[in-house]
Amino acid sequence: xxxxxxxxxxxxxxxxxxxxxMGLISRRxxxxxxxxxxxxxxxxxxxxxxxxxxxxxxxxxxxxxxLFIMGVAASETAVVLAIMILLFRRYKTIEExxxxxxxx
Amino acid sequence: xxxxxxxxxxxxxxxxxxxxxxxxxxLIYAVLFLLLLMGSVGGLYVYxxxxxxxxxxxxxxxxxxxxxxxxxxMLAGPFWFKPKERGGFLKIGIGFVLGLGVILVLWKGIxxxxxxxxxxxxxxxxxxxxxxxxxxxxxxxxxSLLIVISIIGAIMLGILGRKKEEKDALE
Numbered sequence: 001x002x003x004x005x006x007x008x009x010x011x012x013x014x015x016x017x018x019x020x021x022m023g024l025i026s027r028r029x030x031x032x033x034x035x036x037x038x039x040x041x042x043x044x045x046x047x048x049x050x051x052x053x054x055x056x057x058x059x060x061x062x063x064x065x066x067l068f069i070m071g072v073a074a075s076e077t078a079v080v081l082a083i084m085i086l087l088f089r090r091y092k093t094i095e096e097x098x099x100x101x102x103x104x
Numbered sequence: 105x106x107x108x109x110x111x112x113x114x115x116x117x118x119x120x121x122x123x124x125x126x127x128x129x130x131l132i133y134a135v136l137f138l139l140l141l142m143g144s145v146g147g148l149y150v151y152x153x154x155x156x157x158x159x160x161x162x163x164x165x166x167x168x169x170x171x172x173x174x175x176x177x178m179l180a181g182p183f184w185f186k187p188k189e190r191g192g193f194l195k196i197g198i199g200f201v202l203g204l205g206v207i208l209v210l211w212k213g214i215x216x217x218x219x220x221x222x223x224x225x226x227x228x229x230x231x232x233x234x235x236x237x238x239x240x241x242x243x244x245x246x247x248s249l250l251i252v253i254s255i256i257g258a259i260m261l262g263i264l265g266r267k268k269e270e271k272d273a274l275e
Contacts, residue, residue: 001107001108002108002112007214007215008115009152011211012119014206014207014210014211014214015118015119015122015207016118016122017206017207017210018203018204018206018207019125019203020126020203021199021202021203021206022126022199022200022202022203023126024199025195025198025199025202026196026198026200029131031173031176031177032131032134035125035131035134035135035138036125036126038138038165039126039138039141042141042142045145045161046148046149049149049152049154049157050152053152053153053154060154060228060231060235063232064232064235064236064240066157067157067160067232067236068243068244068247070160070161070164070165071164071248071250071251072247072250073164073169074164074165074168074169074251075250077169077173078254078258079254079257079258079261081172081176082257082259082261082262083261085176085261085262085265086261086262086264086265090265
């Protein structure tokens with residue numbers, strides 16, 4: 001059965017990490033960067049679950065930490081979206097290259 | 105047989121969703137591809153022997169984060185300003201090289217481990233609940249506290265960001 005091989009799952013989580021990094025660097029709007037960050041978090045959760053299933057047998061610690069990742073990701077998304085809507089109201093743009101207020 | 109076919113379909117959906125979410129030029133399509141990917145990752149959790157986490161993934165990511173993202177894409181309304189979604193060729197190149205490099209380096213590290221495949225795992229929700237309430241009670245409470253703080257913070261940001269006349273109209 002293919003789902004008894006950890007390499008498929010680990011390769012998929014690596015793929016999600018790579019896609020997230022590429023999107024995080026090449027996108028220009030904050031929303032796009034947030035989407036890429038969600039990709040990275042999903043990859044991290046998948047990796048934790050894989051390690052928990054294949055290399056660690058007694059207690060489901062990986063599942064617990066995947067749940068923690070989900071909670072942290074949800075709260076982080078809420079805060080970032082609030083900040084982004086605030087920025088959009090004030091500066092009328094969400095492109096990161098035009099928001100130079102913190103550069104001094 | 106059907107299980108195998110469904111597994112490969114889920115893997116294919118994850119690849120399509122990841123590529124679409126990082127390469128698509130329109131934000132709303134990127135969000136939709138991200139939703140596809142999150143649902144498929146929930147499917148993979150079922151194959152990893154934890155249907156509970158699969159359901160949690162669908163509930164939290166598809167239900168909460170996805171709706172939040174879709175609403176904010178529509179409310180922030182960058183469509184009629186049409187910001188350019190991609191950086192220059194330099195940024196795309198750096199991103200591509202960095203992503204591919206990280207994948208290759210980590211894959212080299214991973215593939216040298218010997219593979220041990222344990223017995224088939226059945227769902228362990230009871231152990232998970234005990235773990236969360238005994239050994240990991242402190243992180244559990246901290247995550248709850250973090251969620252409360254972030255909800256209050258998001259509301260405060262929304263209120264403080266209004267102009268004065270909007271505030272007066274509210275009161």
